[in-house]
Amino acid sequence: MEKMKTLKQKIEQKIVATVVVAFMFSMMFGSLNLPGASAAVTNTNLIQNIVAGTFGHGALTNVVFPNITIGSATNSTSNMTMTTAWDLRGSGAGWTIAGYASRLWIQNSATGVNNLDNVEIRWYPSGATIYAISGVTTGMTLGSVANLDGSRTLITATNNNGMGNYRINGVMFNIVYNGRTDQVSGNYVSVLTMTSS
Numbered sequence: 001m002e003k004m005k006t007l008k009q010k011i012e013q014k015i016v017a018t019v020v021v022a023f024m025f026s027m028m029f030g031s032l033n034l035p036g037a038s039a040a041v042t043n044t045n046l047i048q049n050i051v052a053g054t055f056g057h058g059a060l061t062n063v064v065f066p067n068i069t070i071g072s073a074t075n076s077t078s079n080m081t082m083t084t085a086w087d088l089r090g091s092g093a094g095w096t097i098a099g100y101a102s103r104l105w106i107q108n109s110a111t112g113v114n115n116l117d118n119v120e121i122r123w124y125p126s127g128a129t130i131y132a133i134s135g136v137t138t139g140m141t142l143g144s145v146a147n148l149d150g151s152r153t154l155i156t157a158t159n160n161n162g163m164g165n166y167r168i169n170g171v172m173f174n175i176v177y178n179g180r181t182d183q184v185s186g187n188y189v190s191v192l193t194m195t196s197s
Helices: 002-029
Strands: 055-059 074-087 095-101 121-124 129-134 140-142 152-157 164-177 192-196
Touching: 055 192, 074 095, 074 152, 152 164
Parallel strands: none
Antiparallel strands: 055 074, 074 164, 095 152, 095 192, 121 164, 129 164, 140 152
């Protein structure tokens, strides 16, 4: 009888020891998957908010034409080597960049003609090249050859196209000079205003 009692106490001690060891392991290494126990499953949402960026364009400060001589009719050409455009809004909305030029004026009080009409200023966007810095050029088209006496399209992107960063290289300009002999000499300046919408 005494032997049975001792054996029972030893078994109880082993059970307690096993429970204590299991508890210690679970505290050190996490929960144990005991036989017959079902593992818990939890789901956690990882949330990242991505906000809309900007939309716009940039261009060179100056496009300089070669000298022309009073009295000599000529076409004066120059190149706007680079224009940039970007659409980082993330909306996929289509967009257009257009341009308009004022007359070429000289600030000079001398007699004679001191301006050139903006109907004589023409650009050639269709001969330029679109490069995608990021994004793709699918659905993007360059504008047609046009006089800049009104708003004229440089480039258009259709809906769900034109998302990214772009460069338009090599937009040529032509100023038609009719060779008037009463033209005032000096630097003539026109402002090319471009808008993105």
